[in-house]
Amino acid sequence: MQLRELAHARTGDKGNLSQISVIAYEPGDYAYLAEHVTAERVRAHFAAIAPGEVTRYELPGLGALNFVIQNALGGGVTRSLSLDAHGKSLSSVLLELDIPDRQGRKEALLF
Amino acid sequence: MKTIRIGSGAGYSGDRIEPAVELAERGNISYLGFECLAERTIALAQAERLRDPEAGFDPLLVARMEAVLRPCAANGVRIITNMGAANPTGAAKATAEVARRLGLPGLRIAAVTGDDVLAEVQGGDYPLLERPGTVASLGDSTRSANAYMGLAPIVDALRGGADVVITGRVGDPALFMAPLVHEFGWAMDDWDRLGKGAVVGHLLECAGQVTGGYFADPGYKDVTDLARLGFPIAEVSEDGSAIITKVEGSGGRIRVATCKEQLLYELLDPTAYLQPDVIADFSSVRFAEVAPDRVAVSGGGGRPRPDTLKVSVGYLDSYIGEGQISYVGPGAVARGRLALDIVAERLQLTGVRTSELRLELIGVDAVYKGSGVARAEPGEIRIRVVGRTENMAEAIRIGNEVETLYTNGPAGGGGAFKQARQVVAVVSTLVPQDMVRPAVSYEVS
Numbered sequence: 001m002q003l004r005e006l007a008h009a010r011t012g013d014k015g016n017l018s019q020i021s022v023i024a025y026e027p028g029d030y031a032y033l034a035e036h037v038t039a040e041r042v043r044a045h046f047a048a049i050a051p052g053e054v055t056r057y058e059l060p061g062l063g064a065l066n067f068v069i070q071n072a073l074g075g076g077v078t079r080s081l082s083l084d085a086h087g088k089s090l091s092s093v094l095l096e097l098d099i100p101d102r103q104g105r106k107e108a109l110l111f
Numbered sequence: 112m113k114t115i116r117i118g119s120g121a122g123y124s125g126d127r128i129e130p131a132v133e134l135a136e137r138g139n140i141s142y143l144g145f146e147c148l149a150e151r152t153i154a155l156a157q158a159e160r161l162r163d164p165e166a167g168f169d170p171l172l173v174a175r176m177e178a179v180l181r182p183c184a185a186n187g188v189r190i191i192t193n194m195g196a197a198n199p200t201g202a203a204k205a206t207a208e209v210a211r212r213l214g215l216p217g218l219r220i221a222a223v224t225g226d227d228v229l230a231e232v233q234g235g236d237y238p239l240l241e242r243p244g245t246v247a248s249l250g251d252s253t254r255s256a257n258a259y260m261g262l263a264p265i266v267d268a269l270r271g272g273a274d275v276v277i278t279g280r281v282g283d284p285a286l287f288m289a290p291l292v293h294e295f296g297w298a299m300d301d302w303d304r305l306g307k308g309a310v311v312g313h314l315l316e317c318a319g320q321v322t323g324g325y326f327a328d329p330g331y332k333d334v335t336d337l338a339r340l341g342f343p344i345a346e347v348s349e350d351g352s353a354i355i356t357k358v359e360g361s362g363g364r365i366r367v368a369t370c371k372e373q374l375l376y377e378l379l380d381p382t383a384y385l386q387p388d389v390i391a392d393f394s395s396v397r398f399a400e401v402a403p404d405r406v407a408v409s410g411g412g413g414r415p416r417p418d419t420l421k422v423s424v425g426y427l428d429s430y431i432g433e434g435q436i437s438y439v440g441p442g443a444v445a446r447g448r449l450a451l452d453i454v455a456e457r458l459q460l461t462g463v464r465t466s467e468l469r470l471e472l473i474g475v476d477a478v479y480k481g482s483g484v485a486r487a488e489p490g491e492i493r494i495r496v497v498g499r500t501e502n503m504a505e506a507i508r509i510g511n512e513v514e515t516l517y518t519n520g521p522a523g524g525g526g527a528f529k530q531a532r533q534v535v536a537v538v539s540t541l542v543p544q545d546m547v548r549p550a551v552s553y554e555v556s
Contacts, residue, residue: 008332008368010325012377015241015539021375023368048482057381059394061410062371068379076241078151079428079536081469081497083477093478 001101007033009091018050018072018087020094027063029102034058034065036099042067045097050090067094115294117287117311118188118344120179121145122318124152124169128178130319130342130361135182137358138344141294143183144286145175145192146316151537153280154425156197157255158535167198168205168277176209176275184215184274191265191286195277197255199224202277203554210556218556221268223278225549228422228542229256237422237540246424246540254535255425258542261387261416263299264549265289271551280423282386284312287345295349302389306413307351309384309391314355314373314408318342321355321373323363336362345408353408354401367398370406374398387420387544389413419541428536429466429499432506434513435473436520436527439491446521447472447494450513453520454496457512463505465498493526499534506531 003009003022006029012019022037024030039056046054050072057066073087074080084090118140120131124147134140147169160167169175172194183190195202203222210218233253237246246253257280266289268276278286288308291297297304314321321343323334341361346354355365374393378384384391395410434454438446451470458465471477474492496513500506510529517527 004331008328008372010372010376012375014377014379017379019375019377019379021372021378023371023375025368048480049478057379059375059381061395061397062374064371064375066375066378066381076536076538079499079534081431081467081499083471083473083495089478 001099002095003037003097003099004095006099006102007095009095011088011091013073013077013086016071016073016076018069018090020067020069020091022065022067022094024063030060030063032102037065037097039067041097042094045094046090049093050087112348114346114348115142115290116140116344116346117142117144117290117315119144119146119287119315119318119342121147121175122316122320123147124149124171126318128175130340131175132178132182133358133361134342134344135179135186135188140188140344142290143179143188143190144315145190145194146283146286147171148193148196148280150423151425151535153197153257153423154255154535154537157425160197165201168196168202169194172202173205173209176206177213180210180215180218181213184218189269189273189290190275191289192276193278193281193286195222195279197279199277199279200552206275206277207554207556216556218274219272220275220277220554220556221271221273222552222554223264223268223276223281223549224552225264225547226257226260226280228258228546229253231546232256232422232424232540232542237542240539240541242538249424249426252427253424254427256422258420258422258547259387260420260547260549261285262289262292264551266293268551269293271553273553282388283316284309284386285388287312287315288388291347299388300415302413302415304351305389306391307411309386309389309413310374310393310396310408310411311345311347311353313384314370315343315345317373317376319363320376321369322357322365323369326369326372332368334364338362351411354405355408356405365404365406367400367406370398370408385417387416389416418544420544420547422540422542423537424540425535425537428534429501430503430506430531430533431497431499432509432531433495433497434510434527434529435493435495436513436516436524437491437493438521438524440523443490443492444472444475444488446523447492449521450494450516450524451496453516454512458509461508463500463508465500468498469496471495503531503533
């Protein structure tokens, strides 16, 4: 399944860093996300698009993970040649990440 | 228990204007903040001010003030904004003129200055944060240097009776933290409350991004009535806890999920959100929906502020030239690729020098790069050629080589577009807090 089935995401930028939050729709899925959406998997997922070191911060109380990708924005928002200089679309790219099917997940998507 | 209601009237310089009017008229708020200053805006505004000493503030300042001054004056709503950009004093004068024109005499408008540290840092050995080098290494290309100031001068202005406070560069959350410190008398070393105030400020600073804007994903996250999106109100208690809400009947939705997305927006380490007044810890923040469109915010905290202030340094970096043209129908991708090959060869043949060049297909690989090519082929694409050059003449030639595909390139190219611009880029450095000396002056309408 795609990560999109379990989580929503938003991208922010700081200089040449991209930051992507991944937030579980259901808090009960947090541990599953923490197991499968690792910094290494995110780095590999973005290898062609934003190749940079990835740091993961864990926010179990919010059911969220926060990823920071170094050197992701083509030299920084203010000088980047990218169509999407802020990297705003990277959150949607991350939601395509394949994760193992979740057994017993509630069908309804909640927000 | 005393609570303060603070509205957020803009999340960026070009934001919608009516939601702020709605807040001023029907929000039952005491303060209305407008965060309108992107990183490089000051550098561009500085150049404008050099051309015209009266200019250099936000281009929408007058339009926003014309829209909100009357309802704010009628309802006792005090305005706090960073729309001063490179010229807060000029912005205060312009606002006083708007007030006079609207027949609102006696409005007290404060200008907060002191963020401009260009003279102090230019040519100095201040290391850049984003890459090797110092401010000195930018040489003559440096155009602006503005420190992110804290909330103290805004509080001074409020104590001084300002109805409107206009700043240049301050930490974005400070626009919303200042009224809390002013109203509740929080101590400037009450790190826990200041940290909680930073949480509130951060939730508000992007306006519609917490009320359902920038959130909708049909079938997954549906949001009603985004064309009439209501902007947020924080109802803050003395202990720093808050309710995030909006004007009843306005569009959008406030849910725990919208608040979580905004809390984490542009956050790096959630335990260390660096602000001029506090290092805030967002990791302990919790949200609970207590009623429709009312989300309670609790937790969060802080520890002593950094010894340094971040400074954004604007400098002339390079030139960027760009061209785009569309191809549609059978073979669109193949014609697009042929077009890119032609432009690449033309740039070489005509000796256009680029230090960076991108040749991409919007619809295939403009964002996805190499990982986008394996997908199903789209029926319409747009080629995009963009390059970095050392001068404007060469930047212009990039767009021209795309445009000439009309009559010289593959079949069916349409909708060509080109642009060339000088790039004012921004890097950061740190300066000691005591280098920055904020000052407040007043205009009265």
